Amino acid sequence: MANNIGRVKVREQEPFIRGKNFEEVCLGYNSEEAILEASRCLNCKNPKCVSACPVKIKIPSFIEKIKGGNFYESFEILSEDTSLPAVCGRVCPQETQCEGSCILGIKGEAVAIGKLERFVADYVRHNPKVLKSNEIIRNGLKVAVIGSGPAGLACAYDLAKMGYDITIFESLHKPGGVLTYGIPEFRLPKAEVVEKEIDKLKDLGIKIETDVFIGRTITIDELFDQENFKAAFIGSGAGLPQFPNVIGENLNGVFSANEFLTRNNLMRAFDNEYDTPFFCGKKVCVVGGGNVAMDAARTALRCGAEVTLVYRRSEKELPARREEVHHAVEEGVKFELLTNPIEIKGDEKGWVKSIVCVRMELGEPDSSGRRSPIPIKGSEFEIETDSVIVALGTKINRIIADTTPGMEVDSKGRIIVENTATSRKGVFAGGDVVTGAATVILAMGEGRKAASAIDKYIKSLK
């Protein structure tokens, strides 16, 4: 075992080049690199990485297959637990999950589990071969999956493999949820990766109906009564973007990160062939410190803007993945940490002119254990900017809950669940709609959990 070598570096586009294009930043391992990196895995008897994985991928086993160059077998092991390995390998926060628990990480560097997962998925996609898939015995029982993001796709995948007849309903014109509208092309290519992963699901017989907004186009009750669905899974995602609640937040040039990213990712504003209206500005200020904030900042940068990111806590508390922060810094995003916006100023025509901020210091830890930021008196200063992009999280969209009688929600409007079952019979929920904004992989984990709960529920009906 070559655990005396360091972690194999992954090739990336140079920062000064990639800062001007929307091509993928990370180029991934080739076969030799992957085999070499895989050889570092100790194949622990009691693998901590697996318990740290929200979908419990059999990590040492899939890596073991890479060591021997058996990439297809490795892929089959991955596929037992995840429908989206090419996605997860790219966007999971591995440093706090699998890789964060890797024994090698205690003294040195963890095995690059994410990059290996991505390698296997990409290899099989580029070198397709009919794999011996266990034949699905179809039971003809219909289950509706609401939302085609990570939670919905994971739930649909598991249920389809169990034999259920699945229809996914999506309100936008393309499936994928946040994978399609939210995460940018340079981090997660759409045609090459997302669409291909979704095609695999369609090959399992899963139907996807776009342009259906559940609660408006049709209700869950109607799906049950008129279309003979036996159960439904709600994975409709987080919902309404939050604004900072400061003066000037409705000025022209203030956008939610959701709008800014949707116009670029789903509606491909960066491509002139598309009609999508878009405004970026020469100077852009992004407010927030999560992955969405990093995505917005790096997108604006690629549109040619000078970008400043404002976050109220310090670098240590940035909720974004390390890799994203690191990439943003490399590409030239300017960070104003311990800084909070207090007002957005506009010109006579109502367009953003500047953002007024105040410096913060960290006080006592709050109930969540994080030190809460407190404004420093008299430290106000102004940043000139043409637009402000707000990435401060989301509030729950209540439309599904409001149009589904008998479904209970908490004071914030989140659907109340017990092991993914809502208070409404036959209706299950998971992902951001239940937990509030979280990660792709946590949503997938919930989707999987719901799939087995739905299977149990439907069997109990007989």
Place this chain on the structure above:
Amino acid sequence: MYKILVKKQLTPLIYYMEIDAPRVAASAKPGQFLIVKSSEKGERIPLTICDYDSSKGVISIVIQIVGASSYKICMLKEGEYLDNVLGPLGKPSDFMDFTDEQLKNRRYIFIAGGVGSAPIYPQVKYLYNKGVYVDVIIGARNKDLLVMEDQMRNVCNNLYVCTDDGSKGEKGLVTNLLERLIENGEKYDSGVAIGPMVMMKFVTLSAKKYNLPLVVSLNTLMVDGTGMCGACRVSVAGKMKFACVDGPEFNAYDVDFDEAMRRQRIYNDFEDVENKKLGLDTLLKR
């Protein structure tokens, strides 16, 4: 894919289409709207619903060429397809919650500006069929922007038509007509105004003089239409509301029209460039 079953040109700039959209037709109610995308690379734009027939699975829209995206939709032919039709979106009109008993003795006045006559049509029809007293004012800059007159006449008690230049109906603004009706002793319990933002703003000012309760339907910029992006946000009674999920109808007196009009112009520069590319700039002098 949504087939265009019927297409008619109503005026040089305005078209009527019937579209095969069974799910939308089955659920549509007065007050709701659509998001439509013409083709793979088209823009998602909000459109009003002019009528719907759930038994046939068909909806009708009336659409005016105001820029590149509406132009592309209008240039599609009968038998061709729209890529996407999402809806019905937004909340139904508030009177949908009223019982027949509550509605029976009410008197309504609807005020439509330009193609605003399309979204008021299902509302007027719904109320009139329930035996409610409904008067309608339709106004436009000129006769080329005036539509739905004949259909409307069949579903209301009195129809009043006006144009800014007098090319159809009487010469004048909808606000003049509204004020005159009320001055002449017409009593209304509720008003609904739908049209360009600036028209709704002035109707609101007129209605205020007579304490006429008024509802307006806000045609803001939109992307998803499901509450996800905030492009449609408006200030209503000092609070941030999303027109696509909290609206599109709001109490007129609570709406910050000046902000809403300013926000509608966010992409004007971008659109001017697109319109030029298609040679639309002369057709649509802003």
